[in-house]
Structures are given as structure tokens and as C-alpha cells.
Amino acid sequence: MNFMSIAIALHVLAIVVWVGGMFFAHQVMRPAAVTVLEPPHRLRLWVAGFKRFFPWVWLCIATVLITGFWMFFQFPTPPLFMHIMLGLGIVMMLIFFHVFFAPYNKLKKAVKEENWKVGGAALNQIRMLVGINTLIGVITILVAIAGKSF
Numbered sequence: 001m002n003f004m005s006i007a008i009a010l011h012v013l014a015i016v017v018w019v020g021g022m023f024f025a026h027q028v029m030r031p032a033a034v035t036v037l038e039p040p041h042r043l044r045l046w047v048a049g050f051k052r053f054f055p056w057v058w059l060c061i062a063t064v065l066i067t068g069f070w071m072f073f074q075f076p077t078p079p080l081f082m083h084i085m086l087g088l089g090i091v092m093m094l095i096f097f098h099v100f101f102a103p104y105n106k107l108k109k110a111v112k113e114e115n116w117k118v119g120g121a122a123l124n125q126i127r128m129l130v131g132i133n134t135l136i137g138v139i140t141i142l143v144a145i146a147g148k149s150f
């Protein structure tokens with residue numbers, strides 16, 4: 001059995017779910033929700049959506065870390081693109097941890113208290129950070145794929 005091909009398949013699958021999910025939320029659902037829903041419904045929708053998406057992100061992060069580091073240490077001297085992937089991957093994870101423990105908590109509390117102003121500000125912060133993470137995710141995918149030929 002070739003463990004490398006299993007690891008790379010799981011690694012890429014986790015990236016597809018994480019980065020694809022962020023892309024859909026940021027580029028598709030967010031502008032659509034703004035045009036259709038008033039703040040109380042929109043903020044409640046996002047709390048319900050994040051509640052379902054974030055457990056998948058935790059699973060993706062665990063998968064990316066385990067498979068990524070395992071593959072990384074199969075190389076006696078990992079090439080530069082792997083170091084860049086590792087660095088950008090860690091940045092993406094730290095940004096997610098911040099989103100999860102700071103503005104997402106604030107959003108949940110504000111929605112419970114029906115404080116739409118504070119909730120809107122927290123959602124805005126999440127939107128900005130998820131936008132940044134989507135961009136870093138796309139760049140990391142390009143580095144991972146194109147980096148091999150440099």
C-alpha cells in the first residue's frame with residue numbers, strides 16, 4: 001500500500017472542503033444573504049451556518065496537519081514550496097482559531113441577546129478574516145501545485 005498517495009488524497013480533500021467552503025460562504029452566500037434577508041434573520045442564518053461548517057473546518061485542519069507533516073518528513077530536504085505551504089497553512093489555521101474564539105463567540109452572544117449592531121460588527125470581522133483566509137488558501141494551492149516545477 002502506498003501511504004503517500006493516501007496522505008495526499010486526504011490532504012487535498014480536506015483543502016477542497018475548507019477552501020471551497022470559505023469561497024462559497026464569502027463569494028456566493030454572503031452577497032446573496034445581504035440582498036434577501038434583514039439583519040435579524042441574516043445573523044441567525046450565519047450562526048446556524050457556522051455551527052454546521054466549523055466542525056468540518058476543525059476536521060479539515062486536523063487532517064491537513066497530520067497528512068501534511070507526515071508527508072513533509074518523508075523528504076530528507078523538503079523543497080522550498082513545501083516550507084511556504086507549511087507557513088501559509090499555519091497562518092490560515094491561526095486566523096481560523098481567532099475567528100472561532102473571538103468574533104464567532106461575540107456573534108453568538110449578540111444574536112442570543114438580539115443585539116444586531118454588535119452582531120453585525122462581529123459578522124463583518126468574520127467576513128474580512130474569511131476573505132483573507134480564502135485568498136491565502138487559493139495562493140497556497142497555487143504554490144503547492146506550481147511550486148513543484150520551480
Ligand code: HEM
Binds near residue numbers: 008082085092
Ligand atoms: C500546514 C501544514 C501543511 C503541510 C506541512 C503541508 C505539506 C504538504 C506536502 C509535504 C505535500 C506533498 C507534496 C508532494 O509530494 O509533492 C503537500 C501537498 C499538497 N498540499 Fe499541503 N501542506 C500543508 C498545508 C496545506 C494548505 C493550507 C494547502 C492549501 C490551501 C495545501 C495544499 C496542498 C496541495 C493542493 C497539495 C497537492 C500538491 C500536488 O500533489 O500537486 N497544503 N502538502
